[in-house]
Amino acid sequence: MRAFPNRELRHNLEAYTFLAPALTIMIIFLAYPVLNLFYISFFDWRGLGARHFVFLDNYKMLLRNEEFRLVFKNTLIYILGVVPTTMVFSLFAAVLLNSKIKLRGFYRTSIFSPTAISFVATGIIWVWMFNLDYGLVNRVLNALGFSVIDWLRSTPWAMVAVIIATVWARVGYFMVIYLAGLQTIPEDYYEASDIDGANSLQKFLHVTLPLLKPTHVLVLVMLTIFSFRDFDQIYTMTGGGPLMSTTTLAYYIYVLSFERFRFSQGATVAVILLFLVILVQYLQRKVFGEEAIY
Amino acid sequence: MKVKTRKFTLKSLAIHVSTWVFIIIIIVPILWTFFTSLKTPVEIAKGTILPEAWKWENYRLAWEQAEFPRKFLNSFIVAITVTLGQIVTSAMAGYALARMEFKGRELIFSIAIASMLISEQIIIVPLYVLLAKLGWIDSYKGLMIPWFFNGFGVFLFRQFFLTIPKDIEEAAIVDGASRFRILWQVMLPLATPAVLTLFMFTFIAEWNSLFKWLILIKSPEMRNVQLGLTLFQEQFIAQYNLLTAATIIVSLPSVILFLIGQRYYIKGIAMSGVKG
Incomplete structure (x- = not known):
């Protein structure tokens, strides 16, 4: 009997030896910064010099600030632009490439390939595509008889351009998740609807679409969380402009902290972003009751 | 039987066409970037699709001017x-x-x-x-x-x-x-x-x-x-x-x-x- 607690202790010790490297890094460079983030957001601090405790003043100021409202609105527009579009295209690509067609492997690799390219490279590719005078997009518009657009330097279009570049880069990634989801649909369902005389569209609407519900939820949540993080393509394509029209929350953290050196304000926006990300995760669990890892 | 085969080929045609639309949308920006990388500034301004003489020299210039080795x-x-x-x-x-x-x-x-x-x-x-x-x-x-x-x-x-x-x-x-x-x-x-x-x-x-x-x-x-x-x-x-x-x-x-x-x-x- 006496040996038992010792053995338990030994087991705990052994397990924590294995966990030590991961836990140490996680605590010092992730958990502690997250706690410190809240702390910094309660001060008036610019990174250097004195800190003044102001408690919730940073939050009050931000919520009243028009610039912050604009950035918040931009973030919503960006998410509403990226998420549904990427979902529809990646589902469509997955359904197409799930059928047994020739060159399927080549097609899949092609659509998936932008995933391997950095978002800096993606940004530059699309800066060039959207170039006012020589860009392919404007050449095509011109050839079709439309007037050209100064994509990256005019207000509604810069956001559209960033959204297009992001969707282009991300469709392949979510196509793979949808392909994995499609594998989970048992063949019997399709055979049963064949017997009922259903056509391809009916099968898609009544079998594929509803049975992919867990995948839809997962893709929706992952895409939303990815979109909250996007930074590199905004940095390379527009630098957050023109007139801050492409500055999202993640980008605003950078602007406040490392362009204007308002560390406390940057931390405050980061806290708000953290809550939004947690909210998305929470809603997923509450509304859909799904336990996915994202 | 005949109807079935025709339906099948129509369907596979539709799949192939839509797939190619996808592939083109994904591939064209990459190809456009690649072709541009082999052009002279004059060709870029003229707007030819393909480079006339493929200037691989651009890669050496970019490699050196961006000081890539250390990066x-x-x-x-x-x-x-x-x-x-x-x-x-x-x-x-x-x-x-x-x-x-x-x-x-x-x-x-x-x-x-x-x-x-x-x-x-x-x-x-x-x-x-x-x-x-x-x-x-x-x-x-x-x-x-x-x-x-x-x-x-x-x-x-x-x-x-x-x-x-x-x-x-x-x-x-x-x-x-x-x-x-x-x-x-x-x-x-x-x-x-x-x-x-x-x-x-x-x-x-x-x-x-x-x-x-x-x-x-x-x-x-x-x-x-x-x-x-x-x-x-x-x-x-x-x-x-x-x-x-x-x-x-x-x-x-x-x-x-x-x-x-x-x-x-x-x-x-x-x-x-x-x-x-």
Whole structure:
């Protein structure tokens, strides 16, 4: 009997030896910064010099600030632009490439390939595509008889351009998740609807679409969380402009902290972003009751 | 019968056409970038689709003017170190979570999962403050050590170890091997697919990373390829042949690695859809 607690202790010790490297890094460079983030957001601090405790003043100021409202609105527009579009295209690509067609492997690799390219490279590719005078997009518009657009330097279009570049880069990634989801649909369902005389569209609407519900939820949540993080393509394509029209929350953290050196304000926006990300995760669990890892 | 065949070919035609529309939308920007990288400025202004004489010279010019050799080295050193670091910490933690009984197991697993929600931008201010205190700004240490933990890696290894039958290690336990030896000599070789998946994910993500370099690096000789590319963009904004060549140079390593290990990369993405 006496040996038992010792053995338990030994087991705990052994397990924590294995966990030590991961836990140490996680605590010092992730958990502690997250706690410190809240702390910094309660001060008036610019990174250097004195800190003044102001408690919730940073939050009050931000919520009243028009610039912050604009950035918040931009973030919503960006998410509403990226998420549904990427979902529809990646589902469509997955359904197409799930059928047994020739060159399927080549097609899949092609659509998936932008995933391997950095978002800096993606940004530059699309800066060039959207170039006012020589860009392919404007050449095509011109050839079709439309007037050209100064994509990256005019207000509604810069956001559209960033959204297009992001969707282009991300469709392949979510196509793979949808392909994995499609594998989970048992063949019997399709055979049963064949017997009922259903056509391809009916099968898609009544079998594929509803049975992919867990995948839809997962893709929706992952895409939303990815979109909250996007930074590199905004940095390379527009630098957050023109007139801050492409500055999202993640980008605003950078602007406040490392362009204007308002560390406390940057931390405050980061806290708000953290809550939004947690909210998305929470809603997923509450509304859909799904336990996915994202 | 006849109707059926006709319907089938129509359907497959529709599939092929839609697929090609997709492929063209994805491929055209890449081809356009590639063709541009081989043109002269005059050809770019004229707007020919294909370059007349393929100017491979642009690649040499871009390579030299962007001062890529040092940036490639920095990118590679950090990417490979972070990747190996993550494999070690994730394999160890994943093994404990999959095979050991201890207090707080569920909690630690949930924390590892939850940690994936926290992006670099969210913690950058306190992380910057911490690294400044440690004197790790503008150093390899600052770019590497904080990234040695990856919640996804822990999850990946835990899931993989759970699929390995227990009797395989039990034989080794009976032989008196320590848990460490079992992990490195028995379990890790069996977990090669998980190792390769995490390798692909982390290496490509690190190679493609901009944000931490943008914030943590001050001196020119510490820059990586992506940061170099953004600076090249600022300097050579009008010279699209060189800028696109530089973009392709920077993208080649991750694209090649991706084409080689695509299978493992796809497995990793599909894993992120597995319920925890």
